[in-house]
Amino acid sequence: MAGEAALMDRIYRRQRHVYDFTRKYYLLGRDELIERLDPPAAGRVLEIGCGTARNLIAAARRWPQARLYGIDISAEMLVTARQVVGRTDVARRITLAHADASTFDPAWLFGVPCFSRIFFSYGLSMIPGWQDALIEAISWLSPAGELHVVDFGGQEGLPAWFRAGLRHWLARFHVSPRDHLQDELEMLAGRAGTLIRFERPYGGYAQYAQFRR
Ligand SMILES: C[S@@+](CC[C@H](N)C(=O)[O-])C[C@H]1O[C@@H](n2cnc3c(N)ncnc32)[C@H](O)[C@@H]1O
Numbered sequence: 001m002a003g004e005a006a007l008m009d010r011i012y013r014r015q016r017h018v019y020d021f022t023r024k025y026y027l028l029g030r031d032e033l034i035e036r037l038d039p040p041a042a043g044r045v046l047e048i049g050c051g052t053a054r055n056l057i058a059a060a061r062r063w064p065q066a067r068l069y070g071i072d073i074s075a076e077m078l079v080t081a082r083q084v085v086g087r088t089d090v091a092r093r094i095t096l097a098h099a100d101a102s103t104f105d106p107a108w109l110f111g112v113p114c115f116s117r118i119f120f121s122y123g124l125s126m127i128p129g130w131q132d133a134l135i136e137a138i139s140w141l142s143p144a145g146e147l148h149v150v151d152f153g154g155q156e157g158l159p160a161w162f163r164a165g166l167r168h169w170l171a172r173f174h175v176s177p178r179d180h181l182q183d184e185l186e187m188l189a190g191r192a193g194t195l196i197r198f199e200r201p202y203g204g205y206a207q208y209a210q211f212r213r
Pocket residue numbers: 004008023027030048049050051052054055071072073074077099100101102120121122123126127
């Protein structure tokens with residue numbers, strides 16, 4: 001965790017101050033994911049790689065019966081997340097913790113056994129061991145619980161010059177689109193659930209998955 005945490009802290013130490021303003025123009029599909037979460041009454045929802053907690057706050061407002069939890073490997077991002085959450089009217093329903101996506105224990109972090117919804121929003125593309133993070137997330141879903149993922153896609157429907165430029169630019173920020181996300185989730189579905197939705201919206205700019213345990 002130490003190396004990855006230090007890298008994320010270096011990236012976000014200054015970025016976190018302008019993060020929400022700048023990312024709204026290119027982290028597409030986040031609000032659709034929040035809309036589709038549809039957690040059961042009093043359900044627990046976890047975001048892995050929650051960043052500034054922008055999504056957790058929106059999800060808390062959209063789903064007023066839910067309890068929200070967020071983990072992030074960057075202590076810097078969590079400083080901003082805690083400040084922002086603390087200023088909202090939904091603060092008492094959001095709990096944050098410092099943890100690594102590939103190994104965490106909700107009982108130890110939050111005193112809860114599992115979640116009815118878990119999501120990654122533009123997080124998997126920054127996690128080198130993203131396949132392990134998927135396995136870890138699925139293991140903490142309640143029966144019939146759902147994992148939702150939105151992230152950069154393969155940009156198949158977009159011009160080659162745009163695709164090449166975007167990939168080059170993302171690589172500078174240690175972001176790698178996970179071109180085999182669908183294959184990986186189909187493989188995991190054979191073991192532990194069903195891939196109920198896989199989409200490539202915005203000409204493949206993004207990819208969206210919904211997996212049910
Ligand atoms: C691009 S930001 C996305 C933030 C937020 N999910 C959003 O949609 O605005 C990626 C986040 O993932 C976090 N992250 C990267 N690797 C992680 C890991 N191994 N475990 C937990 N969080 C991680 C980063 O610190 C960062 O806050």
